[in-house]
Amino acid sequence: MEAVVVKNLVKTYGKEQTVAVDNVSFSVEQGELFGLIGPDGAGKTSIFRMLTTSLLPDGGSASVDGHDIVQDFRRIRSSVGYMPGKFSLYQDLTIEENLHFFATVFGTTIEENYHLIKDIYVQIEPFKNRRAGKLSGGMKQKLALCCALIHKPTTLFLDEPTTGVDPVSRKEFWEMLRRLKEQRITILVSTPYMDEASLCDRIALIQGGKILSIDTPQNIVNAYPDKLLAIKANEMYKLLKVLESHPGVINSYAFGEYAHATFHDTDTHALQAYLRGHGLTGVEVKGAEVTIEDTFIKLLH
Amino acid sequence: MQDDRVIVCEKLTKRFGDFIATNEITFDVHKGEIFGFLGANGAGKTTAMRMLCGLSSPSSGKATIAGYDVYTQTEQIKKNIGYMSQKFSLYENLTVRENIEFFGGIYGLSDEQIRTKTAQLLQRLGMQNEANKLVASLPLGWKQKLSFSVAVLHEPKIVFLDEPTGGVDPVTRRQFWDMIYEAADSGITVFVTTHYMDEAEYCHRISIMVDGKMEVLDTPTNLKNSFHARSMDEVFYQLARGAKRGD
Amino acid sequence: MKQFLAFVRKEFYHVLRDRRTLLILFGMPIAQILIFGFALTNEVKDSEILVVDYAKDNASQELLTRIGASRYFNIRQAALSHKEILGTFQKGKIKAVVVFPVNFNEDLLHHNKAQVQIITDASDVNTANMITNYLSSIIMDYQNQVNQNLEIPYRITPEVRMLYNPQLKGAHGFVPGVMALVLLLVSVMMTAISIVREKETGTMEILLVSPFKPVLVIFAKAFPYLALSLVNVTAILLLSVFVLDLPVKGSVALLFAESTLFIITCLALGIFISIETDSQQIAMLISLMGMLLPTMMFSGFLFPIENMPLPLQIISNIVPSKWFYIIVKSIMIKGLGISALWKETLILLGMTVFLLLVSLKSFKIRLQ
CATH class of the missing domain: 3.40.1710.10 (abc type-2 transporter like domain)
Structure with a gap:
């Protein structure tokens, strides 16, 4: 069954009718972990706000658990969980008070759905009398997730939960999401970090309010049309410059310690010779494993 | 050998009461180097950076920035550094040109210098047509590039970048790094923090802070080798996993 | 109802934990009574x-x-x-x-x-x-x-x-004035700020997306400030009776009833401001410039309204605190009852109903 169905959704802002969400359509299966991957300003937050009924669309339609986001907004409000991008808990209330408050607002109790949050809550329980404002980033995030889960939502919307969070906390957070998925909760998550895409069941790459591609991360990577090479040299900056000026290069860019490049014609030996001829040392050329980031760059190119 | 060290830190420490935010960090950064300053949230990066920028006085230890002492010569330090953070860098309700003129003015450039620099900068960024638009109306990527350009407008010896590429799309991120490379090539030292581990690889050397201490400092390749890791991500994870502090 | 109570309790936590605000709230009446007691001069003309x-x-x-x-x-x-x-x-x-x-x-x-x-x-x-x-x-x-x-x-x-005031106790004139000021500050500014704060921190977004009725958010927000304001009224009256030695000549019950009415007027104003603004600073500015200043100018508390040019005198009529000031002064000092004050009370009541209707009407159940 489809938990979320989005059809030609449009959102514009202001007098200039700046388009934030441009004719977006996708659907999410029940129990799926779906990622909206794209940079800031791509329209991720607007989509989430429309789906959680806090924003009215300017065109198109969408439903969550079969309820229309405009007509049945009250039904949706009582059944979804939402974690906005900014840390949105009461900083001057303790962990326990925050959780209790949100449980009551949603007409439930902590005890009733404790099993859902138990895994996460035990990690922050030792600090339950500490005020939320005094928690570390990772702990705040865990608390926010508990609060979004406490009323046993059918669908969970997480808007950039890992932005500004260090890589270790990010990993932990994704592990929590994987475990939640086992509870058959549909999860929609947005992120600007391309490397998190592979942790989702399916993803939509989004930029400028438009969806560039939707599929499983593996299929998206497999669909990469060109042969991608990873190239390394001791002089990185110079390498990038030389690649840029190479006549056969379609696209080239830095990628970690390597440069990634696609060519019209891939003769690695000729390429190595070309690079050495331009004074580069320690040249290494090999086939690269395509990542979501490579695909995104390709789609933007 | 000529001493080309622009940042010299020796046992630099900052205490807030009992809490040691930055614990005896010792390192040097050379001219034209891209120095990655990594660490989990709350590891003490921000505090360390504030001391290096002359915004906060250390509790103990020594440090000189561009040859100036962090205790006594903070004014000279501020003249010789540029700063850009993800959170604040430009005035959203001023136009591109007004922002450039304002920051040029702050750093004491003459009207003549400001005029020529503005023209150069706009041309290099290809933003001539946007010069009179409000910064608020620009896409995030352009803002970041513009604020970096403004941060190096007065040709500082060192530029501090605090998570400069957060939330930016992959293509713009790379264009941004092109600008960093270019600046480093022209002799500006770049001191950068980031949460993107692939960006850490672009740095000449990386330090990783854990619980206020600088645990490691080396080139990305050496770090990966010594930690038997395939990526910087793994190195970071191995180090920061044991961290006790959050922010 | 349980939800509503949980909300009200949360609001009390906010208020009680913010030490600085709390100090302002309860220090203000005392400070103001002292300040206005010593430092007032006004000009008499015609x-x-x-x-x-x-x-x-x-x-x-x-x-x-x-x-x-x-x-x-x-x-x-x-x-x-x-x-x-x-x-x-x-x-x-x-x-x-x-x-x-x-x-x-x-x-x-x-x-x-x-x-x-x-x-x-x-x-x-x-x-x-x-x-x-x-x-x-x-x-x-x-x-x-x-x-x-x-x-x-x-x-x-x-x-x-x-x-009416044989010992020339200055407090007679300004106790009602301070009361109007304090109630205004607490009810308008604090309410406006506390609602806007939820918008700023993003918690309003979560609440909007919850099944909790948004209108209840507003009422739950207003409730603690009503209580706090009544505490303030009591504090000011106790101060005036026991410290300044100024008894309330008229009915204390009537005084509290009228105060409650005025507090509700102020809360409605505060809610209206919070709906129309998105940042705490703006909410504060509007409350201060738009509410506090007119109260100081036009209630007759600092400057005799009779001495003002006619246009200002007319403007003074739309300032709720003017009517409240008259009412309190009449009850406290002249000992008048409702039969003498029904007109002013009715005006205040009308303003309250109007403001409540306007703010409920402009309240949005969505963002933007």
Whole structure:
């Protein structure tokens, strides 16, 4: 069954009718972990706000658990969980008070759905009398997730939960999401970090309010049309410059310690010779494993 | 050998009461180097950076920035550094040109210098047509590039970048790094923090802070080798996993 | 209902944990009572003075001309009995009454001394004091001038009577004023800020997306401030009774009822501001500039409204605190009951209903 169905959704802002969400359509299966991957300003937050009924669309339609986001907004409000991008808990209330408050607002109790949050809550329980404002980033995030889960939502919307969070906390957070998925909760998550895409069941790459591609991360990577090479040299900056000026290069860019490049014609030996001829040392050329980031760059190119 | 060290830190420490935010960090950064300053949230990066920028006085230890002492010569330090953070860098309700003129003015450039620099900068960024638009109306990527350009407008010896590429799309991120490379090539030292581990690889050397201490400092390749890791991500994870502090 | 209570409890946590705000809330009434008690001056201009001249002789006429020539006073003459004089004050127009006794000139000629009675409405202490001082100095001037040609000097003694507030307790005038100010600050500003804060921190977004009725958010927010404001009213009254020694002449119950009405007016205003603004600073600015300033200017608390140009006098009518100020003053000082204040109460009630309707109507159940 489809938990979320989005059809030609449009959102514009202001007098200039700046388009934030441009004719977006996708659907999410029940129990799926779906990622909206794209940079800031791509329209991720607007989509989430429309789906959680806090924003009215300017065109198109969408439903969550079969309820229309405009007509049945009250039904949706009582059944979804939402974690906005900014840390949105009461900083001057303790962990326990925050959780209790949100449980009551949603007409439930902590005890009733404790099993859902138990895994996460035990990690922050030792600090339950500490005020939320005094928690570390990772702990705040865990608390926010508990609060979004406490009323046993059918669908969970997480808007950039890992932005500004260090890589270790990010990993932990994704592990929590994987475990939640086992509870058959549909999860929609947005992120600007391309490397998190592979942790989702399916993803939509989004930029400028438009969806560039939707599929499983593996299929998206497999669909990469060109042969991608990873190239390394001791002089990185110079390498990038030389690649840029190479006549056969379609696209080239830095990628970690390597440069990634696609060519019209891939003769690695000729390429190595070309690079050495331009004074580069320690040249290494090999086939690269395509990542979501490579695909995104390709789609933007 | 000529001493080309622009940042010299020796046992630099900052205490807030009992809490040691930055614990005896010792390192040097050379001219034209891209120095990655990594660490989990709350590891003490921000505090360390504030001391290096002359915004906060250390509790103990020594440090000189561009040859100036962090205790006594903070004014000279501020003249010789540029700063850009993800959170604040430009005035959203001023136009591109007004922002450039304002920051040029702050750093004491003459009207003549400001005029020529503005023209150069706009041309290099290809933003001539946007010069009179409000910064608020620009896409995030352009803002970041513009604020970096403004941060190096007065040709500082060192530029501090605090998570400069957060939330930016992959293509713009790379264009941004092109600008960093270019600046480093022209002799500006770049001191950068980031949460993107692939960006850490672009740095000449990386330090990783854990619980206020600088645990490691080396080139990305050496770090990966010594930690038997395939990526910087793994190195970071191995180090920061044991961290006790959050922010 | 359980949800509502949980919300109210949360609001109390917010208020009680914010030490600084709490200090302001409860320190403010005390500080203001002290400040206004010592530091007030206002100018008196064109005050209506009623002259009762039983003497009608040269000396009294001469003095009258001098008083009339001053720019401070407008003179009206009437022949009234003592009882009727009291009545004129209750109508509110007359600031002071000057009474010349029957034998004014004769007393001067034969005894070389005479008395003039000055009766003022001391419920407005500053004005009363000022008028008395001006009148006394005019009388002294006259006396000195006449004395230049005399061997045995005349002495004219002004006998001053302060009506309603015989000990000239300044607090009489400003306790109601401080009450209006404090209630305004707590109810308008604090409510507006606390709602806007939820918008700023993003928690409003979560609440909007919850099944909790958004309108209830607003009411739950307003509730603690109603309670706090009533605590403040009590505190101010206790201060005024036990520290300043100023009893409440009228009904305390009526005073609390009227205060509650005014608090609700303020809450409605605060809610309206919070709906229309998105940042705490703007909410605060609007509350201060748009509410506090008019209260200081137009309630009659600092500046007598009668002295203002007509357009400002008209504007003063739309300031709720003006009506509240009149009501409190009448109850506390003059001891009047609802039968004398139903008009003001009705005006305030009308304003409250209007503001509540407007803010409920403009409240949005979505962002933007």
